[in-house]
Amino acid sequence: MKGGGDNGIVRPVIEQDEIKNRIFDRRLYGRLLHYLKPYIAGVIGSFLIVMVVSLAELVQPLIQRRAIDDYIVSDKNIAVFQDETTANSFLNKYSYLNLKRLTYEGRYFVILNSADLNKINQQDILEFKNKGIIGEEKVFLIVDKPENIQILNKYLPEDQHPKGGKEGFKGWFRVGDGQIAISREQLNKVPKSERFQLRNEAANKLIWLALAFLIISIIRFIAGYFQVIITTIFSQKAMNDLRHDAFAHLQKMPVKFFDVNPVGRLVTRVTNDIRAIDEMLSSGVITIIQDIIMIIAIVVLMLLLNWKLALVSFAILPGVVWVIVIFRKRTRPVYREVRKHLAAVNATLNEHISGQKIIKLFNQYKRKREEFARINQEYYNASMKQMKLFAFFRPIIHVSSQIAVALLIWYGGGQILRNAITIGLLMAFTQYISKLFQPIDDFSEKFNVLQGALAGAERIFDLMELDPEDYREHLKTGIRLQGAIEFKNVWLAYNPDEWVLKDVSFKIEPGEKIALVGHTGSGKTSIVNLILGMYPYQKGNILLDGKPLESYAVEDIRKNVGIVQQDVFIFSGNIRDNIALNNKQLSKEQIIQVAKYVNADKFISKLPLGYDEPVMERGATLSTGQRQLIAFARVLAYDPAIFILDEATSNIDTETELLIQDALQKIMHNRTSIVIAHRLSTIQNSDRIIVLHKGVIVEEGSHFELLEKKGLYYDLYRLQYT
Known part of the structure; x- marks a missing residue:
């Protein structure tokens, strides 16, 4: 299985989790x-x-404004025209305001709120005030009902010829x-209990406005609840898919x-x-979108309500934007x-x-504790740097908001x-x-959440962009090798x-029992790894049943x-699962x-x-032999065509080794077998x-042939038995 770039040599890729300046x-x-x-x-x-939530957020201050300006504190002035011509002239001049003319006993009235007055030529307003057409005082409008007339007559005279201006009503x-x-001044002359009765209509309107405010608040709550549920569901499903893909990529x-x-670094990813x-995804992206919508909508709405007041409120924003960019x-x-x-x-x-066992046995816990303390301190320092940025930014934004309110x-x-x-408009702007x-x-x-997530995404996708092993799945046939x-x-x-292996050549016939011997580091396990397709080799060819290794799917090779191995990995679960390895075709019997x-x-x-x-x-409750x-049992359950024993009996007691030697004779029958062992007693019958x-292969032959040569094998044998 020859590798790709770098002549098949696989290089380390994420060992240090290097920070990228992109x-x-x-x-x-x-x-x-x-x-x-x-x-x-x-x-x-x-x-x-x-x-929906954003719309509710925008509407509530408008409800407050209307409640204050229309029903709690009046913002209305009244223009009193004694003749129809003057009234019509005024209405025609300011027709774009859509003002309504009211008529009573030959007099003509136009009700003007503060917004209307701001749009009327100030020279006209001054002229009308001097002529007594527009009153200086704000007025309340009360429903013309007998009970209200009775109260008013009790405390106030009816103004038969009302005039505004400096005289007042x-x-x-x-x-x-x-x-x-x-007017407010006249209304205050009525006792409180009866004054409230006069304004009963306004009180009823306030109830409806309060009810509308409450309903909108409930809608916000319900909408917010479902928004969190829906967002959590799709984000969890998306991350479930990503986690699955990341694990599947690691497996390959x-x-x-x-x-x-x-x-640990791979687990972190x-x-x-x-x-x-x-x-x-669950708490950042959607709320950021909501915030962007809210900011744009509020800016537009404030400009529409009163552009001068809005510009004063926005005076601090350029500085805020600069702080955000930094x-x-x-x-x-x-x-x-921090992620690194x-x-x-x-x-x-x-x-x-x-x-942990080795650390305790060699009294390394103090040095390891110091090593972890150093790494932990580096993480702490990075986290504190992050917190200092956070601590600097948030108070600045908070103070900026207070400055904006002060300007307002x-x-x-x-x-x-x-x-x-x-007052209602000012309160709405404050909101x-x-x-x-x-x-x-x-x-x-x-x-913080966004940057952490993007840093995590960068690391995850960097990992997933690494080229996986080529399993050659298109070549999968389920073949049984000889x-x-x-x-x-x-x-x-x-x-x-x-070079770990140098110009190695040998051939093993089907059913033949071969042993690999040599000092540690001689290349025995490397040969096994190449047969399994675990590592790429740079030169030469490997054939299985006369066909190149590359012509088989990796899964087909490993099934055969x-x-x-010497270090057996046992998974969490039970004994049966560790033998069957999730093979549903294996019965208990x-x-x-x-x-x-x-x-x-x-x-x-x-x-x-x-x-x-x-x-x-890892089978902590079992002995090495067990x-x-x-x-x-795990290997035999899959009945492979090729059996490899990689120094698996080197740590087993004599009694257990006898049991294994008995089993090995049965296992190797009619099956190609490769045994790697330092204990030469296990391979004498190869x-x-x-x-x-x-x-490099320096010798090859049977046990007795190699002893007669008195070469490296003879030296190894003599060292073990003399």
């Missing part, structure tokens, strides 16, 4: 959107709900359309990749980094560094917890004193300013110019090769038969739950022994 590009966003595409209905639904007067006008990576990348993306630039490398150091912490934890009070208050705007700065104020936290193996001038290097065949049933049957006995991760017997030294 901006998150569109491709990154595109890949994230790819995982949301199947759940686009949920995304659209969430977006529509966000629109003397009492109350009818303006037509079933309404009575009365070549073995060399795992040799040079710590497990599939867990913490994806969790950060999930947090962004914050955004400085946080990118910080968030990447978190991965280092996880990698160190994984390594130290896995090697200063300018808006002066406008109220000039009767240019109303809108708070709503405008609230998303900006929360931006630091949301940006077991012939041939190496032709094979060269292998794990690192450039560091069973291997028992077949599993027991296989276990008996390799003498594993003797210890399994003594366990409290037998084959259902739970085992801990784990290796389970491994023998058909042929291949002796390797520094990656």
